[in-house]
Amino acid sequence: MTDVLLSARDLTKRFTTRGTFGRKSEFTAVDGVSFAVHRGETLAVVGESGSGKSTSARIVAKLMEPSAGTLEFEDEDVTHATGAQLARYRADVQVVFQDPFSSLNPRHTVERILMAPLDYQGIAPSGGRRAYTGELMERVGLNPDHAQRYPAQFSGGQAQRIGIARALAVNPKLVICDEAVSALDVSVQAQVLELLLRLQRESGFSYIFIAHDLAVVRRIAHRVAVMSGGKIVEQGPRGQVFDDPRHPYTRTLLAAVPRINPEWDRRRRAATA
Numbered sequence: 360m361t362d363v364l365l366s367a368r369d370l371t372k373r374f375t376t377r378g379t380f381g382r383k384s385e386f387t388a389v390d391g392v393s394f395a396v397h398r399g400e401t402l403a404v405v406g407e408s409g410s411g412k413s414t415s416a417r418i419v420a421k422l423m424e425p426s427a428g429t430l431e432f433e434d435e436d437v438t439h440a441t442g443a444q445l446a447r448y449r450a451d452v453q454v455v456f457q458d459p460f461s462s463l464n465p466r467h468t469v470e471r472i473l474m475a476p477l478d479y480q481g482i483a484p485s486g487g488r489r490a491y492t493g494e495l496m497e498r499v500g501l502n503p504d505h506a507q508r509y510p511a512q513f514s515g516g517q518a519q520r521i522g523i524a525r526a527l528a529v530n531p532k533l534v535i536c537d538e539a540v541s542a543l544d545v546s547v548q549a550q551v552l553e554l555l556l557r558l559q560r561e562s563g564f565s566y567i568f569i570a571h572d573l574a575v576v577r578r579i580a581h582r583v584a585v586m587s588g589g590k591i592v593e594q595g596p597r598g599q600v601f602d603d604p605r606h607p608y609t610r611t612l613l614a615a616v617p618r619i620n621p622e623w624d625r626r627r628r629a630a631t632a
C-alpha cells in the first residue's frame with residue numbers, strides 16, 4: 360500500500376446555468392484539478408471565494424459527481440463507486456461543515472446524531488450506544504452527561520465539536536473540513552484547531568482542510584494547494600508555499616493576510632527549527 364491515501368486527477372465540474380431569457384450557459388467551477396492526500400497529513404486548500412474549493416471538496420466527499428476526472432482512494436478507482444464500495448467510502452471519508460447548527464439535525468439528541476453514521480453503516484458499537492457516545496464526546500472535549508441534549512443547547516464551538524465527533528464515529532481515514540472553523544470566534548477557533556490537531560496525532564487520519572484564512576492554514580497544514588478560477592495554481596509543502604511562493608496569485612493572497620497569530624508563528628518556527 361502506498362503512502363498516498365487519495366488521489367484526484369483532472370477533476371472538472373461544469374454547471375449549467377440559466378441566464379437572462381432562460382438562455383443556458385455552461386460554467387466550469389473546477390477545471391482539471393489534480394492533487395494527492397497522503398496518510399496522516401493535512402492538505403489545505405486555499406483561495407478566494409468562488410475559486411472552486413467547496414466544489415472540489417464536495418466531489419471528493421461524493422456529494423457531487425465530477426463532469427470529468429478520476430478519484431482514487433487506497434489505490435481503488437472510486438470515481439463512480441456504488442453499492443458496497445460507496446458505503447465503505449462514505450465511512451472512510453467524513454465531512455465537517457462550516458455551520459454546525461445547519462448540519463446537525465435540531466430535533467435529534469447528541470446521542471442520536473453521533474450514532475447516525477454507525478446506523479447508516481449497520482454497525483452496533485460493542486460497548487453499547489451510550490458508552491460509545493460518551494467516549495466520542497470525551498474525545499472532543501464535551502461533557503458526556505450532555506448526550507441527551509439538543510444542538511441548540513450548545514454554543515457554536517461546542518456544536519462544532521459535535522460535528523467533529525460525528526465525523527470520528529466511524530473511524531474515518533480522511534476528514535474533509537470545509538471552512539470548519541471559519542464561523543467561530545477567534546478564541547474558540549484556536550481551541551477547535553488545537554482539537555483537530557490533537558485528534559490527528561491520536562488517530563493518524565488525513566485532513567483536507569478548506570479555508571480562506573491563511574493564519575489558520577499556516578497552523579494546521581502540511582501541504583497547501585492554492586486555487587484560483589477553478590484551477591490549482593500552486594501546491595507544495597507549507598513552508599515552501601508560505602515562505603517561497605512561486606505563483607503571483609499566491610503572493611497576492613499572502614500579502615493580503617492581515618495578521619499571523621504571533622504565538623502560533625513562534626511555536627511553528629520553534630517546532631521546525
Ligand SMILES: Nc1ncnc2c1ncn2[C@@H]1O[C@H](COP(=O)(O)OP(=O)(O)OP(=O)(O)O)[C@@H](O)[C@H]1O
Pocket residue numbers: 374375376386388406407408409410411412413414415571
Ligand atoms: N450548484 C451550482 N450551480 C451553479 N454554479 C455553482 C454551483 N455550485 C457552485 N457554483 C459556482 O462555482 C464556483 C465555485 O464555487 P465554490 O463554492 O466551489 O467556491 P469556493 O472557493 O468554495 O468559494 P467560497 O469560499 O465562497 O465557498 C462559484 O462561482 C459558484 O457560484
